[in-house]
Amino acid sequence: MEDVLTGGHGLMVQGYDPVIKALAKDIDIRLNHRVTKVSNGRNKVMVTVEDGRNFVADAAIVTVPIGILKANLIQFEPKLPEWKVAAISDLGVGNENKIALLFDKVFWPNVELLGIVAPTSYACGYFLNLHKATGHPVLVYMAAGRFANDLEKLSDESAAKFVMLQLKKMFPDATEPVHYLLSRWGSDPNSLGCYAYDVVGMPEDLYKRLQAPLGSIFFGGEAVSMDHQGSVHGAYSAGIMAAQNCQRHLLKQLGNLEMLQLVSYRHDIRETAFPLQISRI
Numbered sequence: 001m002e003d004v005l006t007g008g009h010g011l012m013v014q015g016y017d018p019v020i021k022a023l024a025k026d027i028d029i030r031l032n033h034r035v036t037k038v039s040n041g042r043n044k045v046m047v048t049v050e051d052g053r054n055f056v057a058d059a060a061i062v063t064v065p066i067g068i069l070k071a072n073l074i075q076f077e078p079k080l081p082e083w084k085v086a087a088i089s090d091l092g093v094g095n096e097n098k099i100a101l102l103f104d105k106v107f108w109p110n111v112e113l114l115g116i117v118a119p120t121s122y123a124c125g126y127f128l129n130l131h132k133a134t135g136h137p138v139l140v141y142m143a144a145g146r147f148a149n150d151l152e153k154l155s156d157e158s159a160a161k162f163v164m165l166q167l168k169k170m171f172p173d174a175t176e177p178v179h180y181l182l183s184r185w186g187s188d189p190n191s192l193g194c195y196a197y198d199v200v201g202m203p204e205d206l207y208k209r210l211q212a213p214l215g216s217i218f219f220g221g222e223a224v225s226m227d228h229q230g231s232v233h234g235a236y237s238a239g240i241m242a243a244q245n246c247q248r249h250l251l252k253q254l255g256n257l258e259m260l261q262l263v264s265y266r267h268d269i270r271e272t273a274f275p276l277q278i279s280r281i
Helices: 017-024 066-070 082-090 130-134 145-151 156-170 206-211 232-254 257-272
Strands: 035-040 045-049 054-057 060-062 075-077 092-094 096-102 113-116 125-129 138-144 179-182 195-197 217-219
Touching (some): 060 232, 066 082, 066 092, 082 206, 096 145, 096 156, 113 156, 125 130, 138 145, 138 156, 156 179, 206 232, 217 232
Parallel strands (some): 035 075
Antiparallel strands (some): 045 054, 092 195, 096 138, 096 179
């Protein structure tokens, strides 16, 4: 059974960009460095990226999506033990895509969701009304499961036409969008899926094995969150947990108390450093 966080649903009006920028402040972040290999040595970790360059560190935290681990796109040296491989294999990975439609004017009611009930999943769906939250004339169609996978096989134009057919079932006089965007999380080489989920009959110790470190390599991300997998807060809390475990490992290895004080201080700042604009829709 999942523990539900307190509070209602909310929408990040500015997206997660303000959160990412605040958390990334004063940190050396290298974009466009696709990792191909992680080598776990004695008290050192070497990370190899696509162009052959190597980065050496005292420890590493792996937070790539579970779809990447399941596809074996990162080579681990030495190879991951069987118990870790089995945990990765036993966890499910789901897909959900969004088609955002921008219109020149609003022609729908001021409600949070616009849904369609139909006999099949391909005719069933709902639109999220972003106008209610942001003031912009935007509807976002949500597609999940096999439907989301099949949607990725279409061109952007064909997918938008399909979605408009669904919308016109509710609003026959709906105008055509002036712009549209389609996500393709299932085939994106940096994700290969959207979120982790529990499969029927999965072992009880699966999450403990997913979280378990290997020498100086630690694991984070929404997939290892025991209570809130498939969510941003699950990814965040799992990342904090992995960072704390990594910190304890390094303190034991290096015996540096100043490092502990610095990390704790930075964490306290990040907790209160930025306001968020959230719409309760």
